Amino acid sequence: NAGVMQNPRHLVRRRGQEARLRCSPMKGHSHVYWYRQLPEEGLKFMVYLQKENIIDESGMPKERFSAEFPKEGPSILRIQQVVRGDSAAYFCASSPQGPGSNQPQHFGDGTRLSIL
């Protein structure tokens, strides 16, 4: 029973390039959450998606960042024109039902993004 799968585990980009981070939720989970963890800081919520819909993107920067969760395939977090400040660990979590069900979110191993 595979957990939340994120890839790549490590990603190195130069300033100005694009970064694409992928997340496949646990089997049977249709709710996906993205979090960012900066060095020496806690995890910060970015965006919550359900299949084909963005439910809450209040934690995501307005520019350069976008997220999607298509009907088929993994959820993608896309960062365009990356800057040094984007260097962080990006974690994806999933849950089988929405927040009202009081079921915990289960996390992937994260993608460590480094910007040169």
Added chain:
Amino acid sequence: EDKVVQSPLSLVVHEGDTVTLNCSYEVTNFRSLLWYKQEKKAPTFLFMLTSSGIEKKSGRLSSILDKKELFSILNITATQTGDSAIYLCAVSPHGSSNTGKLIFGQGTTLQVKP
């Protein structure tokens, strides 16, 4: 602004010791509080607490919530080196948008020495 504060930020103990980790919160419309353990990789789920005064237990770990005083504690008895990790506390607020996002504290880094 919703906030979760953990203390201490770091802790060093010896095997066999008992530790208590603290988590206080200020959240509009509280839904639940969760504890996670993070080693090198994914935060792994430990407990979810929704009601005051009911202790949740799993082996040597236990946790309790006080909704009146707005805090939770995580206890680990007879610590082992494998307990060394960052322990994360998170709160799920219940808002009109019902988003289910988690608000995390900074974490407590626990090191257990042999």
